[in-house]
Amino acid sequence: MKPQLLKVPIGFEYSFSVRQDKVPYFYNRWHYHPEIELLHIESGTGTQLIGDSIQNFQDGDVLLVGPNLPHYWRSEDRYFAGESDLWSIATVVHFQENFWGERFLQLPENRPIKALLDKARAGIRVTGATQQRVQDLLTKLRIAPSPERILLLLTTLQTIAISNDTTVLSSSSQFARISEAEADQINRIYAYSIANFQQKISLEEIAEVASVSPNSFCRYFKSRTRKTYSQFLLELRIGHACRLLLEGKLSIAQVCYESGFNNFSNFNKYFKAHTGLSPLKYQQQHIA
Template sequence: MNPHLLKVSTGPHQSFNIRHDVVQYFYNRWHFHPEIELLHIQKGTGLQFIGDSIQRFKKDDVILVGANLPHLWRCDDAYFQKSKTLRAQSNVIHFKEDFWGERFLELPENKKLKQLLEKAKRGISISGATRQFVIAQMEQMLEAKDSDRIVLLLQILGRIAQSKQLKLISSAGFSTQLEQKSTDKINSVYAYTLAHFKEKISLKKIAEVSNISPNSFCRYFKVHTRKTYSNFLHELRVGHASKLLIENKLSISQICYESGFNNVTNFYKTFKRFTGQTPLAFQQMYNTTAGE
């Protein structure tokens, strides 16, 4: 999917941006920006799109998104309903790779830091003690002034660069396609699919949404996402099914049809292909982990 360029604003006396957001739902358009993004999700659940990866996100996830890597966080449907209490919250830092000067990353002491920012172009999920350190330091940054902010950011990135508690998110072969002319077309496909993935979506219909012929649409979508539209649709359905399995309020048969699958056999087969587990095994594993 082609993303659109998002302009990240910084204050007149700031070299990079850090803020605390409390919103109804996170920004839900497929986008990219030259700034590197470090995000701590304080409250919120939904689907996370980073490069060619689709996964669920949850409270206390910490993600490092590299420069110009397309991404979005699509909150669950409940966040789009009118509610006085349900809000998504996050702390987020945006900074350009060269904000501390062109030669900074070339210093021999910063070799691992430079390597980290290169790896971040695939997106990095941060876990364990490293995640807790980052969360605490980001909280301090919100109150810090002047050069203290830069010192704290450098400490955060230094800790991440030394950590082994990291997981790359996008595939090694993912590369961005940043043509602006396709932005509205792809976002229309994305918006329609999110609104209708529980229903049967024909190739003819989704091609009409994008104003492309069915044969051209298949090739176009695969070129820009490195996956077929069918796989993309299945990923969305599996992601939604994962949420329902975790909530444990419906039977597996009900979850199958609520997630857009047309029969239980196909649901089991597709879910295992994308997650490596059957729906029941996934649910049992989550319930066991949550009870620890």
């Protein structure tokens, strides 16, 4: 997938950026930037795309996104309804890999951090006890005075680097760069698909959204995402089914149809192929 370049403002007072976003919904834009991004989702749920990985995000998630790796967060539909008490909140850190100097990461003591940042080029999710530790450090970092900010960032990265509580997200870190016009085209495809995956989306329909011919769309989409559009829709539907199963409010049959599947046996087959578990086993394992 080819995203839009985003210019991240750093300013003159600090060598890297840290902020808290409190917005009605997350960010709904497929983009990339040369800065590394460390993100703590304090409040919010929805769909996350990092490289070629499609997953759900939720309260408490901690993610490390490497330089120029395209990413996209799209809040659930309920966040777009304008409810006054529903907010999406995140602490976001952006820093250049060499902001502390060209040789800093070459020091022997910093080898774990250097290895972490190399791994982050494909995106990393932080889990377990390390997730909570990083959340606490980012809360301190957001309000810390200089030069404590640099020490806290270094401590945060070291905490992740020496932990086993990490998962690499994308199968690749190499994605082409495009113009703003083509980024708009890709974002229209993503936005329409995420808003409508619970229904049947015809090839003619999504090709019209992309402003290309139906004959060209499949080749166009696969050349940019390394997956077919059918596979992309399937991953969106499975992700939604996982969220509904964890909520535990619907029967498995209802989850099947609410996730855009119109055949229960196909739902079971695809769900198990994607997660390694049947829907029932997945639910039992994760909410027991």
